Structures are given as C-alpha cells and as structure tokens.
Amino acid sequence: MDHDRAVASRTYLNRTLHGLIRDDEFFSIERVQEYVEHCWLLRGEVNVERRGSIYLFHFSIEEDLDDVVLGSPLNINGALLVLQHWTRNLVFKNFDIAHISL
Template sequence: MDRERLTRTLLGVFADAEFFIADRVHEYVNTHWFLRGLVHIEHRGNIYMFIFNNKDIVGINGPYNVNGALLLLTNWTPNMTLQNFNITHTNLWMQLHGILVEYFHQENILNLARTAGEIIAADWHAEETRALQFAKIKIRVAVNAPLISGNYLQTLENIPTWISFKYERIF
C-alpha cells in the first residue's frame, strides 16, 4: 500500500475480540456512521483497515461500535506492522452528571475527570447552558481497565455528592 493511502487509513480492532464478517462491518459503517465520503474496508484476521477519502471525520467522532461491540481505532503510523499491532488505550468522551450548580467550574470538573483517565480535551463551549445537565471531557483510558462509573464531590458543608460518569458512543 502506498503511504498517501495509508495516511487516510485508520486501523481498528474490536475490544471484545469478536470476529465480524467484513461485509457486515462495511454495511454497518455505511448506514450508521453518517460519513461524508467513501470508505473502503479491508481486514486481516481481527484487524480492520478503514481507508477514507477524509479520515478526519471519523477520528474526531470516535470511538465507534458495530452491533454493540466497541471498535477501537488508531491512525496508521510509518513502519507499523500488523503482527505487532495492539491498541492499549483509547480516547472517550465522558459526561459528568449531577454536579451541583455552584460547583460547576473547570477546577472541580477536571479533578473529577482525572479520576477516570488522562484528560485530552474539554468541551467548554456550552458550559453555561449545560450546567444544569452535565460537563463533557475527553479522556484517555486503558482498554483493559474497567470504566469508572463516578466519584464523589465534597461540598463546602462536607457532604459527599455522587457525580456519575457516562461514556459516549461505546454501547
């Protein structure tokens, strides 16, 4: 494969090591991912290669699931071999629900998010309008570790308040 084509390629494996028929994966991608361009899918064993006209569309919105199975994606990198291919971490968007309005600020949100994984990004655009609903943080987690369901936030009155974590696009 030429390098130009590989720069538009994402490699993926299913987190639960489930095997799928490539045609079904292709059908699911075309009907559920709402891409604005063509995608060609090849597979070698349980490794799938997604070759896009524009891979940025998928990289921004991932991870994805196919019929309920989590599909972990990573960019192709030069000199990569499929024999040694392994995804150990993935990025997930996490919603933090139940934050009391007076505690809904960046420091508290980031401290809570750090308990679930390494912080990659934060969606602060809608902070004020979403304050009564949830905060949204992108974190990096190990794929073989359990996801944390939430954590406690101590109020000034020393009352523990449960903040639940909900992960986007994994089910």
C-alpha cells in the same frame, strides 16, 4: 518507486485508519462494511479490509476520516471499535491497543 507513486501511496495511507473490534463475536468484513455505509454519515466512500484481527478503513475523503476519529471510540452493534491513524512501519502481528484516548 517513482515520485508520483510515492505521493499516491502516502496519500492513500494518510486516509487510512486501523483498529480492533473488542468483542468475543466475529465480525466479517461485509458486516463491518455494511455498518459503516449505513451508520456513519460520510460524504465519500470508505473501503474496509481486514488483516488478521486488524480492520483497515480507507477513506476517499480526508474530512470523513477526521470526523470518524473525532467520534472515536465507536461501537458496532455494541462491540467497541477502537481506531487509530495509520502509522509507518506498522507490524500487524504486534499490534494491540492497550489504551484508549477519550
């Protein structure tokens, strides 16, 4: 991987949060994306993806990510949304959030 691609990849991941929605109800990516766009006060865009039970939030502006982290934990229609910064070498199948910092 050349230097420019490595820097771009690192920047992208530094603007990514991953998290879990703790609820029995299923939340589609579209539903989470709509909620984020309407309820979070963002200056830029955020793109929501899902990998199994893990939701990924990619922010276009780092300050938006910082603001969301400061307001965490959050809820989506009453369901707890627990977010963490992206960590290197994250293995999704082993990912779980056992503790929440308040």
